[in-house]
Amino acid sequence: MAALAPFSTFFRWLRRNLVVIAGLLTLGYLLLPNVVVTVFSFNKPKGRFNYSWQEFSTDAWKDPCGVADMCGSLSLSLQIAFWATLGATVLGTMIAFALVRYRFRARGAVSSLIFLPMAMPEVVMAASLLTLFLNMGAQLGFWTVLIAHIMFCLSFVVTAVKARVMSMDPRLEQAAQDLYAGPVQTFLRVTLPIAAPGIAAGALLAFALSFDDFIITNFNAGSTVTFPMFVWGSAQRGTPVQINVIGTAMFLIAVLLVVAGMVVGKRRAKKSL
Amino acid sequence: MTTLTKAAPPEADEPPARPPRRRGRLVPYWLLLPGILWLLVFFALPLIYQASTSVQTGSLEEGYKVTWHFATYWDALGDYWPQFLRSVIYAGAATVLCLLLGYPLAYLIAFRAGRWRNLILVLVIAPFFTSFLIRTLAWKTILADGGPVVGALNSLHLLDVTNWLGATDGDRVLATPLAVVCGLTYNFLPFMILPLYTSLERIDGRLHEAAGDLYARPFTTFRKVTFPLSMPGVVSGTLLTFIPAAGDYVNADLLGSTDTRMVGNVIQTQFLRILDYPTAAALSFILMAAILLMVTFYIRKSGTEDLV
Numbered sequence: 207m208a209a210l211a212p213f214s215t216f217f218r219w220l221r222r223n224l225v226v227i228a229g230l231l232t233l234g235y236l237l238l239p240n241v242v243v244t245v246f247s248f249n250k251p252k253g254r255f256n257y258s259w260q261e262f263s264t265d266a267w268k269d270p271c272g273v274a275d276m277c278g279s280l281s282l283s284l285q286i287a288f289w290a291t292l293g294a295t296v297l298g299t300m301i302a303f304a305l306v307r308y309r310f311r312a313r314g315a316v317s318s319l320i321f322l323p324m325a326m327p328e329v330v331m332a333a334s335l336l337t338l339f340l341n342m343g344a345q346l347g348f349w350t351v352l353i354a355h356i357m358f359c360l361s362f363v364v365t366a367v368k369a370r371v372m373s374m375d376p377r378l379e380q381a382a383q384d385l386y387a388g389p390v391q392t393f394l395r396v397t398l399p400i401a402a403p404g405i406a407a408g409a410l411l412a413f414a415l416s417f418d419d420f421i422i423t424n425f426n427a428g429s430t431v432t433f434p435m436f437v438w439g440s441a442q443r444g445t446p447v448q449i450n451v452i453g454t455a456m457f458l459i460a461v462l463l464v465v466a467g468m469v470v471g472k473r474r475a476k477k478s479l
Numbered sequence: 480m481t482t483l484t485k486a487a488p489p490e491a492d493e494p495p496a497r498p499p500r501r502r503g504r505l506v507p508y509w510l511l512l513p514g515i516l517w518l519l520v521f522f523a524l525p526l527i528y529q530a531s532t533s534v535q536t537g538s539l540e541e542g543y544k545v546t547w548h549f550a551t552y553w554d555a556l557g558d559y560w561p562q563f564l565r566s567v568i569y570a571g572a573a574t575v576l577c578l579l580l581g582y583p584l585a586y587l588i589a590f591r592a593g594r595w596r597n598l599i600l601v602l603v604i605a606p607f608f609t610s611f612l613i614r615t616l617a618w619k620t621i622l623a624d625g626g627p628v629v630g631a632l633n634s635l636h637l638l639d640v641t642n643w644l645g646a647t648d649g650d651r652v653l654a655t656p657l658a659v660v661c662g663l664t665y666n667f668l669p670f671m672i673l674p675l676y677t678s679l680e681r682i683d684g685r686l687h688e689a690a691g692d693l694y695a696r697p698f699t700t701f702r703k704v705t706f707p708l709s710m711p712g713v714v715s716g717t718l719l720t721f722i723p724a725a726g727d728y729v730n731a732d733l734l735g736s737t738d739t740r741m742v743g744n745v746i747q748t749q750f751l752r753i754l755d756y757p758t759a760a761a762l763s764f765i766l767m768a769a770i771l772l773m774v775t776f777y778i779r780k781s782g783t784e785d786l787v
Contacts, residue, residue: 231583233602235668238621239615242621329727329742329763330766333746333760333763334528334763337529357518357522414607414608417610418608418611434610437616441733452613453614459608
């Protein structure tokens, strides 16, 4: 019996931490492709495809734009994501304020119009938008992609901003007005700073969604090639290692940005105490 | 007493009451106008155009005309019902797997992570910033023939089980239904974890203590307290996973074969390669209607469970 004691303590430990172990395994599943992308950014493939490990090399990191058209598509995606974020954030914030702060007719209809784009398969939206553009005789390209991206990012911004504005105490604005702040002053110095985290979250989400979108872009881009479309094409023609370099860099930048944001937030919270 | 009455300010000096605000009744409409117009023109109107396209006949050369040709719907359903069925099965399997895999992680972040909470949340969201196409292509490497995953499944004799289920094919995982479901599960997992986490985080920890005080075992606490209270997260997570998964064609294209084509693949091919717009439009509408039906049914069902 004594020999079995370590086993039983091990099993007891296992049972107590089952959730933690299962959760960490899921986290591993989520991050496994990122690990593979990072490792294969240091690969030196023999053929056109970068799917099997050959030998270590830093060539791709030294020359990230060494593939024809890749960095062009990357900068195009960044531009589209920037303008789409700006458009969707401005329009979405306005809608969110109207929905939370005012009672008006057609409120239910507006809410369902906001909800529907999130509840519809992307391929349906993509195909129907293409039908519209074809019927209007619109030239497919930068503008049609931008229009589409603002459209599908809008709902997500509204949801993010709404959540923040809803949890905001309206008495703060009343207090500002009691202290003789005008409506513009109240908005700029009280309302906007409080709503800012929600707006920032919505903007970040819009940027990520727009930058990463493939399905809607694929339908409405014509011959314009965004970064996801370049990756899609390369999956058929042969994937250059540089794609993994960009993927790794994007992951690292995202982590760094969020960590930096958290540090700044913590410092600011300490200061205000 | 006299000093007090003297100290009271004279009434006449008070500033006049502000007039009730009259303007501002149109403000919400001005706030809504640009965004709603955008959605009406580029979301609602296209759906109407698509509805009209689905009942048109004609050819690309001579142009299409609305002839109320509803037979397109029947033909599309007759030709592509296997792909529809496959979409529902794959998306359903991926949703169940997402729930099973995502729940422990969401629970871990909400209750057990402590000071690691923010870091784990970042690690859940950060992969979003690496293009999902790049990450899906990475699965090609992971699931490759003769790779570690195939080897592990083989030595555990799990491959025999999946072969028997028809999810894999011999010694291969790539280009089989299992690979597609694995990719779908992976791609939509964060959409399950985040709503689950939000609803779990709202649960008052004292309820767990109370359950423990009443001699509930951990599993009973979970079954009777935690899980029912997390139902809103389960419902929205399931919807956020199932709907996009059912319309996806990227995973089936990159990780599957011609035998794993889903509705999304058919719509994409019809629209962009064959240029058969009426059939593609009809297929999109059937997909949309099917999803709306299932979602309404599901919300009703889960809604009543919530009340009980």
